[in-house]
Amino acid sequence: MTxxxxxxxxxxxGGTSRGPYxxxxxxxxxxxxxxxxxxxAVGSPDARQIDGIGGATTxxxxxxxxxxxxPGQPQQIDYLxxxxxxxxxxxxxxxxxxxxxxxxxxxxxxxxxxPAEDGETKVLIRAVNTGALIEAVVQTxxxxxxxxxxxxxxxxPGTAAPILLxxxxxxxxxxxxxxxxxxxxxxxxxxxxxCLDVCMPVVITRAKDLGKTGRETxxxxxxxxxxxxxxxxxxxxxxxxxxxxxxxxxxxxxxAMVAEPxxxxxxxxxxxxTPLACHEAMAVTGGICIASACKLPGxxxxxxxxxxxxxxxxxxxxxxxxxxxxxxSMASGADxxxxxxxxxxxxxxxxxxxxxxxxPGRVWAGK
Numbered sequence: 001m002t003x004x005x006x007x008x009x010x011x012x013x014g015g016t017s018r019g020p021y022x023x024x025x026x027x028x029x030x031x032x033x034x035x036x037x038x039x040x041a042v043g044s045p046d047a048r049q050i051d052g053i054g055g056a057t058t059x060x061x062x063x064x065x066x067x068x069x070x071p072g073q074p075q076q077i078d079y080l081x082x083x084x085x086x087x088x089x090x091x092x093x094x095x096x097x098x099x100x101x102x103x104x105x106x107x108x109x110x111x112x113x114x115p116a117e118d119g120e121t122k123v124l125i126r127a128v129n130t131g132a133l134i135e136a137v138v139q140t141x142x143x144x145x146x147x148x149x150x151x152x153x154x155x156x157p158g159t160a161a162p163i164l165l166x167x168x169x170x171x172x173x174x175x176x177x178x179x180x181x182x183x184x185x186x187x188x189x190x191x192x193x194x195c196l197d198v199c200m201p202v203v204i205t206r207a208k209d210l211g212k213t214g215r216e217t218x219x220x221x222x223x224x225x226x227x228x229x230x231x232x233x234x235x236x237x238x239x240x241x242x243x244x245x246x247x248x249x250x251x252x253x254x255x256a257m258v259a260e261p262x263x264x265x266x267x268x269x270x271x272x273x274t275p276l277a278c279h280e281a282m283a284v285t286g287g288i289c290i291a292s293a294c295k296l297p298g299x300x301x302x303x304x305x306x307x308x309x310x311x312x313x314x315x316x317x318x319x320x321x322x323x324x325x326x327x328x329s330m331a332s333g334a335d336x337x338x339x340x341x342x343x344x345x346x347x348x349x350x351x352x353x354x355x356x357x358x359x360p361g362r363v364w365a366g367k
Contacts, residue, residue: 004358005366007041010107011053011353015099016155016281017062020053020357021107024067024080028364035091038063038082040359045089053357054086058274061086064100068113075126075133076114079104083251094174095200095252096127098284102163102347105136106145110351116143130173132199137164147350154322155281160348167199167288167343174201174252178339180242184298188241189234194299195242198292198340200285201253203238206300207271214259214269218278218320221271228276231255235275251275254286258293260304261318268294268305269318282319288343291315291326296338 007027009020020041028034039045042061043052054061063082069075081100083092105123108114114123121140126133139146139161149161171178175197186193194204207214210227221227235255239247247253255273262269272279272286279286294305294315307313312329324345331341 003361005361005364006356006358007037007366009041009355009357010110010351012064012103012107012349012351013156014064014097014101014103014349015153015284015347016059017097017099018055018060018352019062019064019100021064021066021103023111024065024078027065031093033364034065035082037359037364038084038091039089040363041357042084044084045087047087049086054084056086058083058086058277059280062097062100064097064104064107066104066107066111066113069126073126075124077104077108077123077125078128079125080128090249092251093129094250095254096129096132096285098165098199098286098288098345099347101125101127101134101136101165101284103349105138105163106147106349106351109138109140109145116140116145118143127173131169132167132173133169135166135168137166139163145351149348151346151348153346153348154319154324156348160350163347163349165284165345165347170199170288170343171340172197173199175242175244180244184296185300186238186241188237191234192300193234193238194293194301195238195253196289196293196296196299197242198289199343200283200289201242201244202256202286202289203235203253204256204258204290204293204300205234206304207257207259207269210257212257212259214257214271215262216271218271218280221278231257231273232275254283256286256290258290258301258304261306261316263318265316266318266323267291267307267315268301272319278320281321282317282324284324284345284347287317287324288326288328288345290317291328292340292343295328295330295340
């Protein structure tokens with residue numbers, strides 16, 4: 001009788017998130033059993049995750065599943081993201097995660113899925129959850145992944161080697177549309193919102209319309225239960241308007257609020273929700289969506305954001321623990337209206353541990 005099953009994994013920090021990275025071939029074939037294995041590995045459902053390797057928060061309990069693309073596909077790597085709940089036996093396969101994405105390129109190189117070039121290696125990744133294509137540029141001097149460097153990102157102590165993420169196919173990954181409702185501005189539950197689908201579907205509103213300044217800390221917002229309940233009502237109503245169905249129990253669409261920047265170098269101040277808690281920093285995909293709202297006419301960000309009419313611009317997003325820079329490239333759509341051509345950002349990653357994680361044999365006996 002198999003008492004425990006050992007599964008190879010690499011534990012990595014990707015951006016401001018962390019979790020195990022698996023090869024798809026090391027996990028069960030069917031999605032349902034795979035989900036049970038993931039829950040067992042991270043120790044859910046349990047608020048402490050004492051019986052697994054989860055971090056007891058959604059930001060530190062994320063899973064990346066990586067495989068080599070099928071022959072004939074444009075991408076080199078397929079990246080399937082799993083978001084296990086901490087205190088529920090539930091795995092959300094709907095969204096992707098741009099922070100965990102930062103570790104996919106290094107992981108693929110380390111595991112031999114992509115050969116390293118001398119200097120830097122470009123890895124073309126398909127986000128399986130949304131279908132988006134992303135180019136990750138990884139530093140590989142002497143054909144080895146470099147983790148140390150001088151790049152700092154808010155929410156992570158110290159510095160590390162930069163990883164450039166270019167989202168070339170960013171629009172409409174979840175809904176098929178830049179503006180899923182057909183409008184730059186909608187009024188939902190008595191509040192003006194902009195619903196965008198750029199890298200991540202996000203419902204965006206002005207902080208002042210919710211009685212906030214936008215400068216509140218994540219803990220202050222989380223502690224305001226009436227406020228959190230209100231934005232959840234708005235998010236769920238917006239999800240229906242976006243054609244995404246009832247969002248109860250699901251993490252997409254996300255929710256964000258924006259305000260005028262607080263510093264001379266900022267473009268916009270934002271708070272991003274995951275969605276039942278305020279992000280302590282800023283999600284990569286969500287940040288690119290918020291930055292896109294700043295560049296598009298008629299959105300809730302118009303008049304708040306400090307941006308120009310340049311076709312390519314770095315938008316600096318102020319969040320609870322610092323700033324995130326998103327580079328937004330504009331284009332003219334088929335209807336002549338402005339649209340988003342691409343979005344990108346700099347992240348870092350670090351390999352923390354490589355070995356095996358054990359799950360009870362009753363969950364999965366292995367291949």
